[in-house]
Structures are given as C-alpha cells and as structure tokens.
Amino acid sequence: MTRWPPVAPALVVATVLGGCATTVTGTPTWPGARLERVLLTAEDFPPGVQYDRIIDDPDGSGAASSPPPMLSRPEGCSDGLTRVIEASAQRGPGSAAKYVAAYDGARSVMTVLTWRLDVDQLAATAERCAEYETFFDPTDVGIPMTTTRIEGPRRDALVYQQTMTLSGVDNSVYFSFENVGTMAVFGIAFPTPNPGIAAKGALPQTFLDVATRQAERIGAG
Numbered sequence: 001m002t003r004w005p006p007v008a009p010a011l012v013v014a015t016v017l018g019g020c021a022t023t024v025t026g027t028p029t030w031p032g033a034r035l036e037r038v039l040l041t042a043e044d045f046p047p048g049v050q051y052d053r054i055i056d057d058p059d060g061s062g063a064a065s066s067p068p069p070m071l072s073r074p075e076g077c078s079d080g081l082t083r084v085i086e087a088s089a090q091r092g093p094g095s096a097a098k099y100v101a102a103y104d105g106a107r108s109v110m111t112v113l114t115w116r117l118d119v120d121q122l123a124a125t126a127e128r129c130a131e132y133e134t135f136f137d138p139t140d141v142g143i144p145m146t147t148t149r150i151e152g153p154r155r156d157a158l159v160y161q162q163t164m165t166l167s168g169v170d171n172s173v174y175f176s177f178e179n180v181g182t183m184a185v186f187g188i189a190f191p192t193p194n195p196g197i198a199a200k201g202a203l204p205q206t207f208l209d210v211a212t213r214q215a216e217r218i219g220a221g
Contacts, residue, residue: 073132089115122158144165146162173191176207
C-alpha cells in the first residue's frame with residue numbers, strides 16, 4: 001500500500017461574524033485517531049500469531065517504492081486491483097494503516113482505510129481479469145492466471161482467489177475488499193509455511209477469520 005501527500009485533518013472552528021462569535025463544540029478528531037481505535041492489535045489474535053505493523057517507506061515522489069508490475073494480456077490485469085484502489089485514494093498521514101498477521105501456513109497483510117473503496121470498479125476489474133496471462137517481456141510465454149470470486153462470511157465483502165499456474169502447479173493467493181461505514185478494509189493472504197510460528201493457519205479460512213474480525217471492529221468503532 002502506498003503512502004500519500006498530506007491531507008488536512010478535521011478541525012474545531014470558531015467563526016466570528018458581525019461581532020458575534022459562534023463556537024463549534026466537541027472533541028477535536030482527525031482520521032488517524034479513529035484509525036488507531038479500530039485497528040486490530042496483537043492482543044486481538046490467538047497466542048503464537050506473529051503480528052507486525054507495517055510502515056511504508058515512500059520514495060521521493062511520495063509513493064512507496066516497489067518494482068513495476070508485470071505485463072499482462074489483457075493489459076492492466078497484473079496490477080488492476082491496485083490501480084482501482086489508488087485511483088480513489090485519500091492521501092496523507094492517518095489515512096491508512098497496515099499490519100501483518102502471520103500463522104504457520106497463512107500470512108495475511110491487512111490495510112484499514114479512513115475512506116471507502118470503489119467496490120463496483122474492483123468487481124468489474126476482477127471480472128475483466130477473470131482469466132489472463134502475465135509475463136516479463138512480450139516475447140515470453142505467458143503465465144496463466146485466474147481470478148475467481150469465492151463466498152465469504154460477510155455478504156458485502158468481495159473475496160477472490162487468484163491462482164497462478166506455473167509448470168503445471170497451481171499457486172493461489174486471496175484478496176478481500178469491504179466498505180464498513182465511512183471506512184474500508186482490504187487484505188491479501190499468502191500460503192506461507194513457517195514452523196517457527198506457533199499458531200497454525202490454513203487458507204482461505206484463516207484469512208477470512210482475520211478479515212471478518214477487522215471489519216467487525218471497524219463497525220463497532
């Protein structure tokens with residue numbers, strides 16, 4: 001997830017008109033304060049789960065450094081979902097927070113946003129890229145990819161299994177996107193064996209459990 005240029009926080013404003021002062025009362029808030037209230041922490045996970053907050057290190061342009069996306073047929077499928085998120089992003093400190101919840105067998109990277117996702121466009125992109133090929137060079141033989149929607153425990157969440165078939169072997173990752181009120185959460189999960197982690201997990205169920213717990217916390221906050 002990228003970091004973005006600053007955005008102004010909400011302010012408590014006193015306005016003076018014609019010699020009469022009108023004060024707007026209440027507790028000053030800014031998006032980051034609510035974000036911290038609803039974000040799951042290490043204490044929200046079973047013993048043995050490896051939990052880490054992620055702080056992106058932006059480059060000079062203000063975006064997190066990352067390699068360019070692979071080419072694809074149809075064009076734009078290898079990073080299509082990311083582009084949809086970035087197109088509607090609100091930018092600045094306190095606009096988003098990210099963490100990893102790692103089990104032996106399932107590593108989930110969750111991002112909580114103080115703005116809503118364009119879920120209609122995400123669904124349209126996933127449908128357009130239901131089957132595509134990805135490659136490093138136009139002369140390469142394409143690697144088959146599929147994007148399949150799967151059922152999750154929350155009706156409004158978009159959950160996808162994306163599978164790469166390489167040398168006859170299928171490798172899958174999972175995505176989840178959901179708006180909750182004025183906020184949103186999205187995540188990606190990888191099948192990552194790590195015997196050094198005491199807590200055991202399996203995909204997609206462990207990932208769905210994490211995404212559901214995070215969405216419920218946002219709704220309660």
